[in-house]
């Protein structure tokens with residue numbers, strides 16, 4: 315059987331907001347981005363949510379592993 319390439323077949327390019335980075339606890343920028351991402355998801359703007367996640371992940375902090 316030959317499979318057709320459909321959009322329902324493989325979720326390759328879907329920017330699913332499942333892979334959420336951990337925002338730094340005391341970083342206002344990360345907190346704002348987290349909030350923006352959540353709001354974007356709420357309105358179905360997963361592209362923007364993904365952008366927020368990327369920004370959080372790339373946001374530089376002095377200590378990387380704080381808890």
Ligand SMILES: [Zn+2]
Pocket residue numbers: 338341342343344345373374375
């Ligand atoms: Zn930050």
